[in-house]
Amino acid sequence: MSGETGTSAIGKREAIAKAAQSLAVTYKDSLYSLGGKSTSAMDCSYFVYLVFKEVFPEFGYLSSDAIAGSPTIFSKAKAPRVGDVIFFPKGQVPYEAKKGNKREFPNHVGIVIDAGNWIGRQTTKLGLVAMANPWWASRPCEFYSYLRLDSAPSASVAAKQRVQLA
């Protein structure tokens, strides 16, 4: 990864997406562990931390709730863009609720890598999830942009960024 210096906003977003893909391969054999903060056993927020730290070395670990609740670090986006964090609040999963499973699932985060996919450390895999995945798509979700991704972009870059993904 090239790091942050001298990279345009779009370049930073692409760098996040590439880091997510690269690290998902690097740590493909890691175990899912709720609260895990090592490269051998991790949860969703630690994977997001590893990805952002790859591009922004000063990035500090944030829990899923902290990502969604730290407006000075992450801003809520109206629509997903490459490099955004996809955030699922804790709660029932409609896909399962309609089958009578009322269990509350913990919140979850991943990285948007393109218009149709995101990558995250789920319980079943560290890998690719389609936006259209029926289990995940049934859950309410929000998108958050790391503020440093879009810091002082040029006018042309900003215009390109307005191209929405979905």
Next chain:
Amino acid sequence: MRRLFGSILLLGFVLACSADLAPEDVIGSWRITDVYCAGCQVQDRSDLGKVIELGKSRVRDPLSGGGCERDIGYRRIGPPASESKELLGKVSRTWSTGKQVQFVAVTCGGLDLVTLAQLADGSLVYLMEGDISFLMAKQ
């Protein structure tokens, strides 16, 4: 004595081979024959009969919202979570936490796309997120 020792070795080798299912064994078309949900109160059969195509160059998977048509791969993996085998055991005691359960990742462009549990009888369990999994039989 030597013959007995040889027989034990041979038996061990046969058992080891029978348990060593190859990831390539998952390639083919698989039909959902049963749906398991550990915490569900309703027996939802709507996914029964759906077909997942696991090919060498293409995956069609209605359960994941699409599939993949680039650089498909299959690889043996360990349990994706420390409780994976326990989860399988909750779904069906006959699967229990036995050594016969093996896990396979279907990859798309090098990224893990689908996680499967491969049972000793050759059937597959598709591990959805949450409490849901699907038993599949090869067509």
